[in-house]
Structures are given as structure tokens and as C-alpha cells.
Amino acid sequence: MTILVTGAAGFIGFHLSQYLLEKQLDVIGIDNLNDYYDPGLKQSRLERLESYQNFVFQKADLKNKAEIDAIFDCYQPTHVINLAAQAGVRYSIENPDAYVDSNLIGFINILEACRHYPVAHLLYASSSSVYGGNQVIPFSTRHNVDHPVSLYAATKKSNELMAHTYSHLYGIPTTGLRFFTVYGPWGRPDMAYFSFTRDILAGNSIKVFNHGRMERDFTYIDDIVEGIYRLINKPPLAIENWDESKDDFSTSFAPYKIYNIGNNNPVPLMRFINALETALGIEAKKVYMDMQPGDVLRTYADVSDLERDINFKPKTSIEAGIEKFVQWYQEYYQ
Structure with missing residues (x-):
């Protein structure tokens, strides 16, 4: 098995x-090492990966079709895990073009490569943001997701539609993974827990949006990775005589499946901040703000099909996960 991981220098990758x-698996890593956030952090991650003999790195941008095709032709991966994307809800409001380039053009190039250099399974990052304006909780892969509230969410929903098309036309087994607020060591500096930690340690105030009245299904990175790993050798099967009037929307007459990977336990924003304060031993100075454009009040993952299919459910508590993050942060940034 040779696994190609895009976004290998990113947080989840x-x-x-x-x-x-x-x-002991062979991994081909792709990343463009862009400067959306500190490239030094990406380089530090990459240096750790390059210490393994079974790792090969290729600096490439997914929107460069010729580069991607050349990598597939050279290494002939058996499995592909596409984690490269332009992330961030608020950034998508300010810089929509970046999301079209990375999340749409980049993904079609991956799909085309999987078409011309057939793989046993393509797994790709979607997002809990696709649930957008949905009100029914917990969010289920059986629910309709046609009401996104950010361009980022719209591109992730588009990825699911594009993957389905290629599963149907070319028989490529594809699995979309709707991640719910992933956090942990080596995380993204643009995420709230990271910037909160930086500001609390510096004695600066933190912005608490919607006056703290929000909940997030925070999911620790180790749980995300375990879920992905268990799914690698579980390519979806086409369902004969699939019927939209009674069958699950996350399945299909094509070899296609969608899963939520979340903690199945939404955490109030103030509990999350309290966990940070406890781990740091410092009380945060708080400035309470109104809701931001593109944000949602609550995320809450139904992971029943994940439990059924791979006997796995994320379980790390916010307090345990934040403590591990803070330990890493203080060591890395001294």
C-alpha cells in the first residue's frame, strides 16, 4: 500500500x-507550503515527517494539473487522502478566489488523477460547515445540506458532489469526511484555541463572539486520525437499486459514502475557555462581541454510521485535549 496524502505539512495531514x-506504510506527501499561516510551523512539521525513511515529499500545488499528474505517474499511489484545502470560514468571505483555486480546481485535478491512475480508495476532507443553516441536531449525514452560510462551506459541499460524479462515472470509491472543529498539538494558528492561548499568555484580551452563547463539537486530532485510518481499507460499495425516498443520502448507487467525524458532544464556548484558563493557570480577559458573518450557533455530530461501520467513536474530552495542546504550545514556543 502506498498512500498519497495531500496537505501533508498541514495540521491534520x-x-x-x-x-x-x-x-510502516509508505507515504507520499504533497503540500504547497503556502503562507496562509506561519510557514515555519509547516516546515517544522515537515522536518519531523522527513525523518522517516518511508516518507517522500513533493512540493506541489494542487491547481497545477501537470505537477499532480506527474506525481501520480511516478509513485502510482494505491490510496489517496486529500486533506489539502484553503481553510477558514471568515477568510473565505475576504478572499473567495483562494477557495476556488484550492478547493475546487485543486480537487478536480485530484479526481482526474485518480481517474487516469486508478486507486483503490479516495478519501477527502469535507467539513461540518456544510450543515450551514440546519437546525435539527445532531447533524446527520442523512440530512439535506443545501443551505451553506459561507463560501468555504459551499466549496466543501461542492467537493462531495464532484466526488459523487466521479464515483458514478468512473467507479472510483470515494469517502468524504465531515470533520468537526479539529484541535490539538501542531494545530492551525488561525483557530480560536490557538489565538486564545497566544493572547492569554501575552496578557491580551480575547474576543468572545455571540457573547459566549455558542457550542462546538470539538474533536481531538488523535480521534480524527484514528477514524481516517480505520476507513482507509473500507472503500464504499455501490448500493444496488438505491432509492432516494428511503435510502441514506450519504450512500449511493455509486461507490460513495459520507461520514461525520466529531466528538458527538457539543461543548459550550465558555467551558472551552475555562479549560484553556485551567491548563494555562491564567484567567482570560474577555471582550464579548456579536456573532460573526458565516458563523453558526452550534455544531453536533451524529456519528452512528461511523460506529456501525468501523466500531469507532471519538472520545477525548475537551479538558484532556486542551491540556495536551497547551503542553505542546509551551514547549514549541518556549
Whole structure:
């Protein structure tokens, strides 16, 4: 098995690649090492991965079709895990073009490569943001997701539609993974828990949006990685005589499946902040703000099909996960 991981120097891509390498699997990592956030952090992740003999890195941008095709032609991956994307809800409001380039053009190039250099399974990152304006909780893969509230969410929903098309036309088994607020060591500096930690340690105030009246299904990185790993050798099967009037929307007459990977336990924003304060031993100075455009009040993952299919459910508590993050943060940034 040779696994190609896009976004290998990113947060989830780094952790997944390291996990696969420790399982003695061959990993081909792709990343463009862009400057959306501190490239030094990406470089530090990459240096750790390059210490493994079974890791090969290729600096490439997914929107460059010729580069991607050349990598597939050279390494002939058996499995592909597409984690490269332009992330961030608020950034998508300010810089929509970046999301079209990375999340749409980049993904079609991956699909085309999987078409011309057939793989046993393509797994790709979707997002809990696709649930958008949905009110029924917990969010289920059986629910309609046609009401996004950010362009980022719209591109992730588009990825699911594009993957389905290629599963149907070319028989490529595809699995979309709707991640719910992933956090942990080596995380993204643009995420709230990261910037909160930085500001609390510096004695600066933190902005608490919607006056703290929000909930997030925070999911610790190790749980995300374990879920992905268990799904690698579980390519979806086409369902004969699939009927939209009674069958699950996350399945299909094509070899296609969608899963939520979330903690199944929404955490109030104030509990999350309290966990940070406890781990740091510092009380945060708080400035209470109104809701931001593109945000949602609550995320809450139904993971019943994940439990059914791979006997797995994320379980790390916010207090345990935040403590591990703070330990890493203080060590990395001294």
C-alpha cells in the first residue's frame, strides 16, 4: 500500500502522515507550503515527517494539473487522502478566489488523477460547515445540506458532489469526511484555541463572539486520525437499486459514502475557555462581541454510521485535549 496524502505539512495531514509512517506504510506527501499561516510551523512539521525513511515529499500545488499528474505517474499511489484545502470560514468571505483555486480546481485535478491512475480508495476532507443553516441536531449525514452560510462551506459541499460524479462515472470509491472543529498539538494558528492561548499568555484580551452563547463539537486530532485510518481499507460499495425516498443520502448507487467525524458532544464556548484558563493557570480577559458573518450557533455530530461501520467513536474530552495542546504550545514556543 502506498498512500498519497495531500496537505501533508498541514495540521491534520501532518498527524495522519506521521501515524501512517509509524504503521510502516509508505507515504507520499504533497503540500504547497503556502503562507496562509506561519510557514515555519509547516516546515517544522515537515522536518519531523522527513525523518522517516518511508516518507517522500513533493512540493506541489494542487491547481497545477501537470505537477499532480506527474506525481501520480511516478509513485502510482494505491490510496489517496486529500486533506489539502484553503481553510477558514471568515477568510473565505475576504478572499473567495483562494477557495476556488484550492478547493475546487485543486480537487478536480485530484479526481482526474485518480481517474487516469486508478486507486483503490479516495478519501477527502469535507467539513461540518456544510450543515450551514440546519437546525435539527445532531447533524446527520442523512440530512439535506443545501443551505451553506459561507463560501468555504459551499466549496466543501461542492467537493462531495464532484466526488459523487466521479464515483458514478468512473467507479472510483470515494469517502468524504465531515470533520468537526479539529484541535490539538501542531494545530492551525488561525483557530480560536490557538489565538486564545497566544493572547492569554501575552496578557491580551480575547474576543468572545455571540457573547459566549455558542457550542462546538470539538474533536481531538488523535480521534480524527484514528477514524481516517480505520476507513482507509473500507472503500464504499455501490448500493444496488438505491432509492432516494428511503435510502441514506450519504450512500449511493455509486461507490460513495459520507461520514461525520466529531466528538458527538457539543461543548459550550465558555467551558472551552475555562479549560484553556485551567491548563494555562491564567484567567482570560474577555471582550464579548456579536456573532460573526458565516458563523453558526452550534455544531453536533451524529456519528452512528461511523460506529456501525468501523466500531469507532471519538472520545477525548475537551479538558484532556486542551491540556495536551497547551503542553505542546509551551514547549514549541518556549
